Each structure stands twice: as C-alpha cells, then as structure tokens.
Amino acid sequence: MSDAPAARLQHQVSRAAQALGKHGVLLLTLTAGLVPALLLALLAGGVYDAVAEEDGVAALDQPVLTAAQSIRSPGLDTAVTWLTNLGGTIGLPLLAAAAVAVLCRWQRSWTPLILTASAAAGSLLMTIAGKALVGRSRPALSDAVPPYEYSASFPSGHSLNSMVVTGTVAYLLFLYLDSRWARIITLVLAAGFIAAVGLSRVYLGHHWLTDVLVAWFLGLAWLAILITVHQLLHARRLRNVPAP
Structure with a gap:
C-alpha cells in the first residue's frame, strides 16, 4: 500500500485549516461528529422509552420473534449459531486482535490498538451498565435456540x-x-x-428486536465520538504541515 490516502488527508486538512482557521476546523469537526452522536443517542433513548412503556417499536418484538421461529430449521440454526459466535465474547476479540495486529504493522x-481498545472498553461498559440498569428479561427459553443465555437482555452485547x-x-x-472500491x-x-x-440474536431467540436496535444506535453514537476525537487529534498533528 502507498501513502497516497494519508497524503491526501494531510492535504485536505491543511487546506481546511487555511480556509477556516484553527477554530473553524475544530468547530466543523465537532459538529460533524457530535451532532450525529447526539441524534443517535436520542434514538436509543426513544427505543428505551418504547420498551419501558411497551408500545411504539417495542410492539414489533413479539411478531418479529414469531416470524424468526417460523423460518428455523436445524441446518439454519447451526449456521446462524456459528455466525453469532463470531460476534461473541471469543470470536469477536480474536477477529479484532488479528485485524489490529495487521493494522499496527x-x-x-x-494507534489502531489504542483506538480499538478504547472502543471496546466503552462498548463493554455500556453493555454492562445497560443490562444492570434496565434488567430486561430475554425471550422465553422455549422460544430460543440452544445454547441458552441467562443474562439480562437490554442491550444486546453482541450487537453493540x-x-x-x-x-x-x-x-x-x-x-x-x-x-x-x-x-x-x-x-x-x-x-x-x-x-x-x-x-442472528433475534433469529436465535436470545434477544428482542429492540435490544438489537438500541445496541446499534448506542454503538453508532460511541463510534461517532471516537472518530471525532481521532480526527481532532490527527488534525492537530497535521495543522502546521504545509500542503504538498
């Protein structure tokens, strides 16, 4: 791989800094990152409200689970279980570690190690806190595909x-x-x-649809914050570098 993307990024940051000034770049970066994060957090809050009130999007939980049950088969159950394990407590760390090792080299x-570790730590804390604070029950074991899970349901840790x-x-x-490309x-x-x-979490009956939705919204919000911080730090390093 060449240094072309990094050089282009450096050139773009330098031009933006010259056009907007130091504070303009800071404001633009913060706006581009934190506004989406705030909107996503509000969406997550909306899902929580729906779950607490048992209305809105939460009304889809049972119908979606029923639909998932209707398409299950032994072969598909095995394949989806294998897939969900890739996003679990063993599969995902192994995949991430391999990717980060390649990126660092x-x-x-x-930077890839620090950023990914920070991302994972924040995600884990949100998962633990959400499950402890909300304490929502998972779908009934009779509706789930083994192996069964017994921790709280909201949010879905795999999804987040x-x-x-x-x-x-x-x-x-x-x-x-x-x-x-x-x-x-x-x-x-x-x-x-x-x-x-x-x-896969919904298909297997290990989570409700809203558990997954709130996890996606929270995850995207945290991702937006991480990217914003990384871009700010990167821009700070490149601010005084002259354009090529």
Missing part, C-alpha cells in the same frame, strides 16, 4: 460490541486503503457483518 503505529469494534476497524481501513467493499462487508450478528 501496516501503519507502523500503535460488533458495531463498535467492527466499525472501528473498518474506519481505520477506510483511512489507509488506496482503492475506492476497496474502501467500498470494506464498508459493505463491515455493515453486513454487523447486521448479520444483530439479526
């Missing part, structure tokens, strides 16, 4: 963690890949994996 920097960790790795790859494929694969893991 490729970029000759510890896969959103944040996969999103962080995809973001880092996006920054340093040369090819436009490689970037598009990276984002599509990341989005597909995140969606598949989340939907």
Whole structure:
C-alpha cells in the first residue's frame, strides 16, 4: 500500500485549516461528529422509552420473534449459531486482535490498538451498565435456540460490541486503503457483518428486536465520538504541515 490516502488527508486538512482557521476546523469537526452522536443517542433513548412503556417499536418484538421461529430449521440454526459466535465474547476479540495486529504493522503505529481498545472498553461498559440498569428479561427459553443465555437482555452485547469494534476497524481501513472500491467493499462487508450478528440474536431467540436496535444506535453514537476525537487529534498533528 502507498501513502497516497494519508497524503491526501494531510492535504485536505491543511487546506481546511487555511480556509477556516484553527477554530473553524475544530468547530466543523465537532459538529460533524457530535451532532450525529447526539441524534443517535436520542434514538436509543426513544427505543428505551418504547420498551419501558411497551408500545411504539417495542410492539414489533413479539411478531418479529414469531416470524424468526417460523423460518428455523436445524441446518439454519447451526449456521446462524456459528455466525453469532463470531460476534461473541471469543470470536469477536480474536477477529479484532488479528485485524489490529495487521493494522499496527501496516501503519507502523500503535494507534489502531489504542483506538480499538478504547472502543471496546466503552462498548463493554455500556453493555454492562445497560443490562444492570434496565434488567430486561430475554425471550422465553422455549422460544430460543440452544445454547441458552441467562443474562439480562437490554442491550444486546453482541450487537453493540460488533458495531463498535467492527466499525472501528473498518474506519481505520477506510483511512489507509488506496482503492475506492476497496474502501467500498470494506464498508459493505463491515455493515453486513454487523447486521448479520444483530439479526442472528433475534433469529436465535436470545434477544428482542429492540435490544438489537438500541445496541446499534448506542454503538453508532460511541463510534461517532471516537472518530471525532481521532480526527481532532490527527488534525492537530497535521495543522502546521504545509500542503504538498
């Protein structure tokens, strides 16, 4: 891989800094990152309200679970269980560790490790806090595919963690890949994996649909904050570098 993407980013940051000034770049970056994070947090709050009031989008929980049960089969159950394990407490850390090791070696920097570890730590804290504070029950075991899970249901840890960790790795790859198509494929694969893991939780009867939705919204909000902080730090390093 060449340094072309990094050089282009450096050039763009330098031009933006010259046009807007130091405070203008800061304001623009904060607005672009924190406004979406706030909106996503509000959406997550809306899902929580629906769950608490048992109305709104929460009314879809049981019908969606029933629909998932109607398409189950032994072969599909096995395949979806394998997929959900990739986004679990063993599969996802192993995949992330491999990706981060490659990124650190490729970029000759510890930034991928620091950013991904920070992302995972925040995601884990949100998962633990959400389950402890809300204490929602999972679907009945009779509606689930074994192996069964017994912790609280809200939010879905698999969905939240896969959103944040996969999103962080995809973001880092996006920054340093040369090819436009490689970037598009990276984002599509990341989005597909995140969606598949989340939907697998509903299919298996391990979570309600709203558990997954709130996890996605919270994960995207946290991801937006992380990317904003990373961009601010990166812009600070490049601010005084002259354009090529």
